[in-house]
Amino acid sequence: MSGEEEKPKRKPARTATKSTKTTKAAATKEKKEKKQKVQFKPHSEAPKAIVVRKHHMLVKQRVGKGFSLGELKGVGLSVEQARKLKLKGDKRRSTVHPWNIETLQQYLGLKVAA
Secondary structure, eight states: OTTSOOOOOOOOOOOOOOOHHHHHHHHHHHHHHHSOOOOOOOSSOOOOOEEEEEETTEEEEEEOSSBOHHHHHHHTOOHHHHHHTTOOBOTTOOOOOHHHHHHHHHHHTSSOOO
């Protein structure tokens, strides 16, 4: 029997572990704790973007669909943060109007109204 190889040992029996439900619940709880909450809570309605409409020599202003991405970046907001603050964004607009940036700054409390 010296020339025969030894048979591999059996795997040990599984020990009792936590159920998958408890581990999933713990994972979701950790995710909720890791998410940063937006500290600003609006006291009034969200402002509306004002856009310029031109037709030949006539220039008119009207309420737009939302703020352009450049205007949101000008205030320091990402698209996700703006959505959490109930601000509408319009990805089709490429213009950045200074009056819209001022409106957002006043709404967020970054600039005091004169």
